[in-house]
Ligand SMILES: Cc1cc2nc3c(=O)[nH]c(=O)nc-3n(C[C@H](O)[C@H](O)[C@H](O)COP(=O)(O)OP(=O)(O)OC[C@H]3O[C@@H](n4cnc5c(N)ncnc54)[C@H](O)[C@@H]3O)c2cc1C
């Protein structure tokens with residue numbers, strides 16, 4: 153049994169999801185879908201920064217192109233922190249392919265970093 | 269003195285959106301003056317996602333959202349100057365600014381859009397007893413250091429205030445290896461969005477202490493510990509409820525205030541949002557001076573910022589081109605029971621077919637009506653199962669409701685049982 157707060161709207165219903173994935177405490181059906189997916193396969197987009205040389209800032213912001221498994225967040229950070237970039241880098245440039253072995257999910261740049 | 273048609277103070281999302289909108293409405297002679305080294309404003313340091321769901325129908329990070337507006341301004345060849353803080357503005361719309369290339373410059377504009385954003389309340393604003401060591405800074409400062417320079421502000425961190433920037437930084441610093449010990453919030457409720465509570469605190473088991481404040485800071489040279497206490501109804505620390513946290517950094521997320529000195533100095537009346545009073549075109553009491561974005565009232569969604577600035581930019585263009593209709597702003601809008609502030613402060617009973625009213629409630633409430641009264645007569649009521657201060661409310665009111673009447677429009681929150 154898990155207790156969760158639904159984040160799909162400001163009401164913030166307190167949900168309870170039992171072992172058979174029955175959701176209670178929801179005010180509307182969106183809470184059921186949220187509760188089920190949070191318990192079976194919680195995912196998050198990870199955003200962070202990567203060191204970059206040759207541009208006007210020391211860091212280039214990045215994100216995962218899709219939400220990754222919640223359990224992979226810290227592993228993803230480790231992979232991100234190993235990377236060093238050299239300017240120029242542009243929005244959408246792939247920094248890491250198939251991050252944490254998640255097929256089709258990349259870490260991509262989110263800011264245009266021009267060469268000085 | 270150089271003369272321009274439209275001068276925009278601030279090149280953040282509000283300034284860029286106003287510039288693009290004025291351009292598209294036919295004004296060509298536009299100058300954006302930006303204090304910082306980049307266009308895009310605060311969005312550049314907000315590397316998390318959650319921006320743009322309304323504007324672009326996708327979830328972008330701050331820098332990605334900014335880049336789209338920067339591109340729109342550049343496609344139109346709109347002139348901009350970086351590292352150019354505007355230091356004064358006169359009633360005749362003469363702006364003074366300075367930068368390394370041009371030196372000290374004065375320009376005279378036909379119209380001005382104020383879009384200088386907001387600033388964070390800092391430690392001085394709340395006077396925490398105890399020592400004044402290094403290691404106390406605002407969430408936005410911590411965010412800028414970490415996300416632009418890669419510099420972590422501390423290893424063991426405590427956060428005061430549950431505003432969204434503080435919550436976002438709790439997660440960000442945790443991911444980068446810091447230990448975030450907890451968040452203390454003076455109110456009995458969180459001031460952050462549920463989504464940030466869940467994804468920034470609960471995901472990482474960071475405790476939230478509601479109705480608590482930092483009652484003391486201790487440390488010689490560098491912060492060594494903070495002491496937090498529960499507070500009573502008058503928000504005063506209750507003796508005997510102290511908890512001690514050994515930490516090297518205290519991050520403050522205790523509120524944002526409009527950066528509106530330039531307009532305040534002109535004597536333009538201020539609203540309860542601490543921004544200037546404006547009419548539905550976002551024009552202040554001085555014709556041709558407009559205000560939009562966080563300098564007018566602090567927004568939680570950038571999508572609302574760019575929409576508001578679009579209206580201001582278009583209205584500025586109409587003012588410049590002489591195509592604006594003369595309308596009397598004959599209705600004064602005031603915040604009533606349990607309403608923090610309302611924007612705009614003035615609307616016209618005539619003109620456009622509807623007006624959009626934005627406000628925040630003072631406290632979270634359930635099962636209430638938002639009631640709109642013109643001269644004491646109810647013209648609309650809207651039921652809200654839940655309403656919270658951290659989410660700005662927007663209500664479109666058709667002008668037919670006003671029936672041509674002028675006077676005072678009051679927005680109030682009324683409990684369901686008490687509504688007639
Ligand atoms: C930390 C943080 C997190 C946020 N998170 C989200 C989110 O997750 N989702 C979302 O939708 N929204 C979010 N927002 C809200 C949204 O991003 C902002 O409300 C919006 O970007 C504000 O735009 P603005 O143009 O009004 O202000 P700003 O972006 O602050 O721009 C103001 C600009 O004016 C310049 N300026 C100031 N004074 C002068 C002067 N005297 N002369 C010249 N230039 C000057 C500044 O340098 C700055 O560039 C967040 C805001 C903050 C602060």
Ligand code: SF4
Pocket residue numbers: 158159160161162163164165178179180181182183184
């Ligand atoms: S269950 Fe429905 S009403 Fe409750 S928070 Fe989720 S979306 Fe909102």
